Amino acid sequence: MARRGENIYKRKDGRWEGRYIKGRQKTGKIHYGYIYGYKYSEVKHQLILKKYEKQTNSSKNLLPYEGQLLDWTSYWLETFVRPKVKSSTYASYKNKMNVHVLSTIGSIKLQKLKQADIDTLLKKMNGRLKASSIRSIFSVLKNCLSKAVSLKLLAENPCIGLELPKTRKKTVQALSITDQAKLVKEVSSSQKFFSIILALQTGLRIGEICGLKWEDIDFENNTLGVNRTVLRVQTEDKAGRKTEIVEVTPKSNNSQRKIPITESLRKKLLELQKISTSEYVISNKHKALEPRTIAYRFQIIRKKIGLEKFSFHSLRHTFATRCLEAGGNIATISSLLGHSSTKMTLDCYTNSFFTEERQLVEKLEFN
Structure with a gap:
């Protein structure tokens, strides 16, 4: 079928066929209308009239709205x-x-x-x-x-049909075992950097660490509950634009979870609880620390020991990678991280499987 002009085709029977959007089905699939004629100009003219008719009808159905x-x-x-x-x-x-x-x-x-x-x-x-x-x-x-x-303020959404830039797959930045040991050695002597140890041993997000309260920790059963997260968000008041700290529930149902803790982490938490004056585990006297402060403290440490390419979120990736290396399955790790699905976990940590992939392929070697 030859084509000449926008949505006008030459059929095998010698006629011209013009196609236009007649409407949409309930599923969103486009329903096309067709015009036939032996002259290209005739079909084109009829198409113009059909499109104008559709636009006019759509405009008539719209409610009057003068707003920007x-x-x-x-x-x-x-x-x-x-x-x-x-x-x-x-x-x-x-x-x-x-x-x-x-x-x-x-x-x-x-x-x-x-x-x-x-x-x-x-x-x-x-x-x-x-x-x-x-x-x-x-x-x-x-x-x-x-x-x-x-609400019939627009005939159709002008966003539909536009091409968006393609996203690149993120590569996970996790600390090596050597770098992790170096980091732990540097921060273990100071309670000021306990948030780093907590992230490495639980995989908590930075906001979840800030929102962690003593009531969330079950010392008898060695578990830690993730029930809230602390964020800095933009807001607006009479004085102008600014930001404020808010405490909200975790980002999804999966994010609200219980995590088992090691005996060594339990002991460190008990030590910290004895000197704590706040309901929050990570605090500055009575108030919870905000994510910006924790990230800044990590920045000081990473520069000191030469780990500048890593962010605080890398500690979460490091926890997941150590779990993989210890033989943990994806479903379990996904649950610990609070991911919405195992697919999300697989997408994040595909590169971490490379050692296992090499070992598997080596088993297939033959002479």
């Missing part, structure tokens, strides 16, 4: 997002829209927003943000506009 994208986003966040999500999620959505979207296209009227405007925004972000960040921002914008479509 900025106005709609503010309403969407306050009405449909804030009541349903954690404060940290709301703050994240708001920040993504304000900083990366509304600063560029916020002044465009909602009903005048085109796919070309979104495409220009993506290209602008592509020059300064990682692909994963762009996809995250785009997802929030798409959800925002989808709600406008469902």
Whole structure:
């Protein structure tokens, strides 16, 4: 079938066939309409009329709305997002829209927003943000506009059909056994760096460490409960934009979990509890330490012993890698880490299986 022009094809029977989007099925699949004629110009003209007719009908069904994208986003966040999500999620959505979207296209009227405007925004972000960040921002914008479509403020979502930058698979940075021993030796003598030991022996996220309370530790059964996380989020008050510390439940049901602790870690926790004046395990007198402070303390240590390429999150990866090396199965490690699925664990730690893969292949060697 030869093609000439946009969605116009030459059929084997000599006729021209024009195709247009007639609607969508409940599944979201596109339902096409077709026009036939023996002249290309005739089919093209009929296609133009059909597209105009669809646009006109769509416009007639739209509710009148004179607001800008900025106005709609503010309403969407306050009405449909804030009541349903954690404060940290709301703050994240708001920040993504304000900083990366509304600063560029916020002044465009909602009903005048085109796919070309979104495409220009993506290209602008592509020059300064990682692909994963762009996809995250785009997802929030798409959800925002989808709600406008469902309320008949938009005929269709201009985000649909756009190409997003491809993300690169992250490589896990875990400490070697030698580097881990060096780190443990450096921090073991000071309670100030106990958060590092805790991360290495439990795989807790930095926010989970900050939110850990003494009531979460069962010294009789040697378990530790992960029931909350501490985050610094962006907020806004009369004095202007700032950040604040919030305490929320873990990011998912799987993140709220119990972790067995070793006898050596139990003893260290008991020692720390004797001198603690706070309900939090990692604290500064009476208050919980915030993630920024713990990360800064780790930064001091890593520079001192030459481990600058590692972040505090690397300690979590190190815990998982040691579990793999000890023969732990993926389901167990996934549960310890609080991952939403074993697939997520496999995606994160594929490289850590290389030693096992080599040993397996060597068993297949023959002369």
